[in-house]
Amino acid sequence: MGFGDFLANRMKKSIEKNMRKSTLTEDNIKDTLREIRLTLIEADVNLEVVKSFIKKIEAKATGQYIAEGVRADQQMVKLVHEELTEILGKVNKGLEISKRPSVIMMVGLQGAGKTTSVGKLAHLIDKKYNKKALMVGLDIYRPGAIDQLVEIGAKNNIATFERGKNDPIKTAKESIEYAQKEDFDVVILDTSGRLQIDKPLMKELNEIRKATSPQEILIVVDGMTGQDIINVTSEFNDLLKLSGVIVTKLDGDARGGATLSITSMTKLPVKFIGEGEGISALSEFHPKRMADRILGMGDVDTLFEKAVEVVDQRTMEKTMKRMFMGQFDLEDLRNQLAQVAKMGNLGGVMKMIPGAQKISESQLEAAQKKLFTANILMNSMTLKERREPRVLKAINRKNRIIKGSGRTEKEYNELLQQFDKGKKQVMEMTKQLKSGRMPNLKGMGGKGFGGGMF
Template sequence: MGFGDFLANRMKKSIEKNMKKTTLTEDNIKETLREIRLTLIEADVNLEVVKEFIKKIETKATGQYISEGVRADQQMVKLVHEELVDILGKTNKPLEISKRPSVIMMVGLQGAGKTTTVGKVAHLIAKKHNKKPLAVGLDIYRPGAIDQLVEIGAKNNFATFEKGKQDPVKTAKEAMDYAEKENFDVVILDTAGRLQIDKNLMTELNNIRKAVSPQEILIVVDGMTGQDIINVTKEFDSLLKLSGVVVTKLDGDARGGATLSITSMTNLPVKFIGEGEGIGALAEFHPKRMADRILGMGDVDSLFEKATEVVDQRTMEKTMKRMFMGQFDLEDLRNQLAQVAKMGNLGGIMKMIPGAQKLTESQLEGAQKKLFVANILMNSMTLKERREPRVLKAINRKQRIIKGSGRTEKEYNDLLQQFDKGKKQVMEMTKQLKSGRMPNLGGLGKKGFGGGMF
């Protein structure tokens, strides 16, 4: 359950349950806000933020009448959405990386995932902004910290700079000289952390700040630590004058309430949220998109951006062309599933699609398992078998694939049956498109992921 999921599962249900009349009355407003208040508190949202949030909605909602054609629950969702966007920071605050080289100084306590996040930021800057990043290892205290950064850089094709146990301030200055000489666009400093804030840590960070004058100073905080991230952020900000916050580990059991509170409590924007362990699992934070997700409206913009960044366009175009020509086969399906896998787990993808939030966790888990099994089975087939599925009817081929994949005969038969059904649907949609008609997509969601294929 990622950030927003806990709230999404409760807030919209509360609104729909209580807003059944055509007017926003004092009684139905009061009951709805009571449930929203409890949900926010349970999600670990700061009490002061909760009070202010509820007060603003109540003021706006009291006495309002519903516009023609708009239900009471829709009107309330609109009001809640507006206030969510407001407390989340109103608008996205992009990185300031126009200067060359720009400097991003990453700070925080140990355990928040700072070094990993430095790698993710470097990857994002290279992929999305098409700039050349240099990650600099300045954590000389945590064993293996610098080696970890160098390893991440080597694995993901971005440059790193380190001088071992040398004074971090001196290393930072040398890194700037190196960046200018080698034409790097962005320098990202992975500074040292501690298990708790202390004077030595803050003095060193302040000296680094004075030495390199960073355009961005971002604090990395652990989203699972709750309200304490607000206090930590305030202490770092008091000395370093932070420019933003990166909240990590929001793909697990974190309920995200502190993230919902942090901008209101510190006046600092959330710049990124970490939603997974992969190098690409760092999302730029957009208040409106997050409000959409919390209220079950999906997040199509983020889904499109993610697809643009990770999907191989040539492969998808080739597959779509084959589909249009009626040549869709198991190799095409395998290629499609590989592209989907690059975007993350199925549950995370479906939550970005409007209306898909109605799928239960068990339904999503079932679909994810089917995708996993299908991939194993197809990997156990030869290219000829994937390109010509009709040959799979042979008993000897069937037995070889089942044995090689370690799956059951039922799973094998289900894959071929689902593929046949899915291919017929693809053929029908293609015919409709060729005839100039819009394909009938009704009911696809009821049949499962991929219109009945899974």
């Protein structure tokens, strides 16, 4: 359960349960806000933020009558959405990287995911902003920190600058000179962290800031540490004058209330959130989109942006052409699943789709497991077998694939049955498109290819 899920599961239900009348009355407003208040407190939202949030909604809602055709619950959702967007920061605050090279200084405590966030941010700058980024290893205290950064760079084709255990202030200066010489657009400084804030750390960070004049100073905080991230952010901000926040680990069990509080309490914008381990699992933070997710409305914009960023367009176009020609096979399915996997786990994708929040955690886990099993089975097949699924009826092939994959005969049979059903649906949809008709999607989300496998 990631950030927003706990609130989404509770807040909208509270509104729908209490707002059954055509008018916002004092009683149904009071009942609804009482439940919302408890939900926010349980989600670890700062108490001062909760009080202000509830007070503003109450002031707007009291005495309001419903516009024609709009239900009371819809009116309340609108009011709550407006205030959520407000406390989350109103609008997205983009990166300031117009200078060449622009310097981004990343700070934070150990364990928050700072070094991995440096890699993710460099990747995002390359893909989204089309700028060449240089990562700089300055954490000379944590064992393996610089090696970790170098490894991230090597795996993802991102340039890394490091001078081992040399003075980090000197290394920071040299990295900017190197970036100017080698024509890099952005320099990202991975500074040292500590288990807790101390004077030597702050002095070093301040010296690096003075030596490099960064356009952005971003603090990386762990979304699972609760209200403490507000205190940590405030202390760093007092000395370094931060420009924004990156909140990590929001795909875990954290209820995310501190993330909901941080902008209101520190006046700093959340610029990015991390919701996964992959190099592309860092997203720009949009307050309105997050308010949509918290109220169970999905987040189609972020889903679309993520798809554009990670999906191989040539592979998808090739698969679509084959589908249109009636040639869809297991290799095409395998390629499609690989593209879907790039976007993150199924639960993370589904919560961005409006209405999909009604799918339970157990259903999502079952679907994710089915995708995992299907992929293992298909990887145990030869290319010929995936391209010509009819040959899979041979008992010797079946036994070899089951043994090689470590899966069961039942799982093997289910995969082929689901594929057959799915192919028929794809062919029917293609036939309708060729005839100039809109495809009939009714039933596509059942136990066939679309519902059962995806």
